[in-house]
Amino acid sequence: xxxxxxxxLSDRGLTLPDAPAPAAxxxxxxxxxxxxxxxxxxxxxxxxxxxxxLGDDLDVAAGAKAAQACALSLIAQARAACGGDLxxxxxxxxxxGFVNSTPEFTDQPEVINGASDLFVAAFGEAGRHARAAVxxxxxxxxxxxxxxxxxxxx
Numbered sequence: 480x481x482x483x484x485x486x487x488l489s490d491r492g493l494t495l496p497d498a499p500a501p502a503a504x505x506x507x508x509x510x511x512x513x514x515x516x517x518x519x520x521x522x523x524x525x526x527x528x529x530x531x532x533l534g535d536d537l538d539v540a541a542g543a544k545a546a547q548a549c550a551l552s553l554i555a556q557a558r559a560a561c562g563g564d565l566x567x568x569x570x571x572x573x574x575x576g577f578v579n580s581t582p583e584f585t586d587q588p589e590v591i592n593g594a595s596d597l598f599v600a601a602f603g604e605a606g607r608h609a610r611a612a613v614x615x616x617x618x619x620x621x622x623x624x625x626x627x628x629x630x631x632x633x
Contacts, residue, residue, distance in 0.1 A: 498559040520552035534584030543593030550594035
């Protein structure tokens with residue numbers, strides 16, 4: 480199953496990055512029983528941080544792309560936590576998404592769909608999850624999106 484997930488991402492033209500190192504005094508993930516809690520992953524891609532503010536200098540499509548980048552980092556962290564075996568992931572339980580946006584911007588759910596859609600594409604029905612999508616007046620380093628996740632492991 481691990482290779483299936485990587486293949487599904489590859490079919491979409493996506494590659495898993497290396498698991499990003501923590502930027503402050505925290506750990507990238509915690510395993511408690513069969514639940515894996517992955518710390519918030521900020522929007523970054525091969526060219527660096529994806530910065531901006533929805534409703535100001537970014538539109539929903541750009542925000543969804545930033546959320547997709549967060550999802551890739553979340554999967555990379557989960558892969559590291561599972562010793563490289565994504566087949567250990569039984570399901571994506573929950574996402575909490577934070578969107579750097581203006582007070583007038585109300586399309587946070589559509590932005591976080593960039594991550595949700597990727598999880599369903601990668602994990603199928605096991606990728607469907609509970610979720611929160613909220614606005615934030617600012618995010619670390621000026622990034623557009625930050626998302627944390629909870630996975631159930633086999």
